Amino acid sequence: MKNGRFVVSYRLLALLQWLADNEGKAFKHLIQQAMKHGLTDELRILETIQVADIAEEAQQSIIDFFSATEKLLDESLDEERVSRVLTNNLLPTLKQIDTDACDQTMLARSVSRTTTQLESNPADNPQxxxxxxxxxxxxxDGLKNRN
Structure with a gap:
């Protein structure tokens, strides 16, 4: 939400358009699964409620849906980026790193930053x-404890 208005990113719109164009059967399957697990009952209840009473709730549902979808898109983009790093011959390099010298967080951040740099400069040496x-x-270790 920006200035009281809900904003949908272009990449989220592109995702939704692609899904609608390319995954119609999968969408239909998801809808059928939702109906089996309670959506039909919720829709029946909504039919009995006045439109004015559910307007705010509907708006919040839309915001929640798009926020969750955007988060899943971000996670998928991050996973794809990590996958690209591994295909850039970094897996052997990662196996050589002493995990006692660096923790998983530092390693993950380094891999993420490396991937970003390699996307900008594909000619760079990945390792x-x-x-x-x-x-x-x-x-x-000695420098961490000096302060």
Whole structure:
């Protein structure tokens, strides 16, 4: 919501259009599953309620749906980015990293940043880029405790 208005991102609209164009059968299956698990009852109840009474609730439902869909889209984009990193020959490099020297969070952030950099500069060496990112984030144990 911006200034009291609900805003839908272009990438979310593109996703919904693509799904409608390419996954009609899957959408229908999802609808059928929802009906089996209680949607039909909810729709019957909604038919008895006055439109004015449900306007605000309907608006909130739309916002919740689009927010959840946007979150799933973000997660899927992140997973795809990580997958691309692995296909850029980083898996052998990741296996060589001493996990005692860096935690999973640091490693994940380094991989994410490496992927972003490789998307911008595909000619860069993936392993070298990852090592640079790891070194930027790495703090030797002795330096962590000095302060």
């Amino acid at each position: 070298e880029t990852l090592y640079k990112e790891l070194l930027r984030r790495w703090q030797p």
